[in-house]
Amino acid sequence: MKKDTIIIGTRSSKLALWQAEYVKGRLEEEYPGLKAELKLMTTKGDKILDAPLAKIGGKGLFTKELEAEMIDGGIDLAVHSLKDMPTEVPEGLVISAITRRLDPGDAMVSLRYRTFRELPRGAVVGTSSLRRRAQLLHVRPDLQIRDLRGNVNTRLRKLEEESFDAIILAVAGLRRLGFGDRITQILPQNMILPAVGQGALAIETRESDAELRRRIAFLNDEETVHCAAAERAFLARVEGGCQVPVGVYAAPDTAGSLCVEAVIASVDGMRLYRDRLSGPAGEAEHLGRTLADRLLDMGGLSILQEIGLLQNR
Structure with a gap:
């Protein structure tokens, strides 16, 4: 039996809301008469902002609460940044669609320097990612890498208010939120490789919900699916x-x-x-x-x- 209303679970950050609204809009456009509603939730990764991600625990920081709500029937699907998803999906759930990937790269944002090469010796660079930290220090061991947590808007504000010479953020997130003009430089991949699935969205559903999985299949991008796999x-x-x-x-x-x-x-x-x-x-x-x-x-x-x-x- 087809449902006339689909409940989409999402985190409440501006980027997560953009992603959920994007999927909501695509569904309502594809199926006139269908209504999609958003249910905002808070995850462990959203609550703990005073510790590095690596120390909190890496698996499911931004997904567990949404997945539990879906298993309980409170939401029908969840929209995630694919890079936030653990490689193991809980029993009974499945990634039913992966959207076409935007630019997977990492961007440097700086108020004073035009390129990564221009950063002075000992420059302070903000990122919460061990992946970014390690690769940047391999190229520039003189850098001071400081932890930077919070959503995209918060990190951009901290760049202005705190003593960062530059911060590193995902290109896709900046562009989705309309901050593409804040990008100082997209870092080359021969310097820094991205996170798994960076730039793509994952739509997670109950494995048993065959009708919903069929409905969202049009959002699946085969090329991105192979790359993500x-x-x-x-x-x-x-x-x-x-x-x-x-x-x-x-x-x-x-x-x-x-x-x-x-x-x-x-x-x-x-x-x-x-x-x-x-x-x-x-x-x-x-x-x-x-x-x-x-x-x-x-x-x-x-x-x-x-x-x-x-x-x-």
Whole structure:
């Protein structure tokens, strides 16, 4: 039986609301007569803003509460930034659609400097991401990386109010919120690889809700799905339940094939292992796992073991 109203669960940050409103609008446009309502929720990651993400715990910080509400029947679907989703989805739930990816890159925003190269020695750079921290320090070990939490608007305000020379944010988030003009420089991928799924939205539903899954199938972008499968398979192979400094990006190579590039780095950036692998798009998960094994064998495993010991103290 078709429902006339769909309840969409979302976090209440401006970016999360933009994402949920986007899906709401697409659904109502596709199905005239359908009404989509938003249900705003707060997650653990939204509540704890005075500690680095890596110390709070890496899995499900921005998704667990939404998923619990969906399992209980309080919402019909949830819209997430794909990069926030753990590689394991709770039993009974499924990612039913992944939208076409926007720019997956990371942006530098600065009030004083035009490029990353212009940052002076000892410059203070804000980010809450171990992935960004490690890769930036590998290129510029002189930088002072300071933790920066909060939503996009909060981080931009802190750039102006606190002593940051620059902050690093996702390109997609800035553009979705209309802050594209604040981007000083999009950092090149040979310097910094993005987070898994960065730039794409994931729509999560109950696995049993076949009718809703059929309805949202039009939002699924096959190319992005293949890329995400490779990236998430890579992360699933290397993560040990904690935040780890890894970056990975998959993109179409030649017709029907993918190129996957990934990095594992120590938190201080002193050690960094990077490699790439190409193969059929239909074998995306295998490509991700194989590349992960390569990097672990190169030395990545010792880095992840050290990080796990530090975070378990």
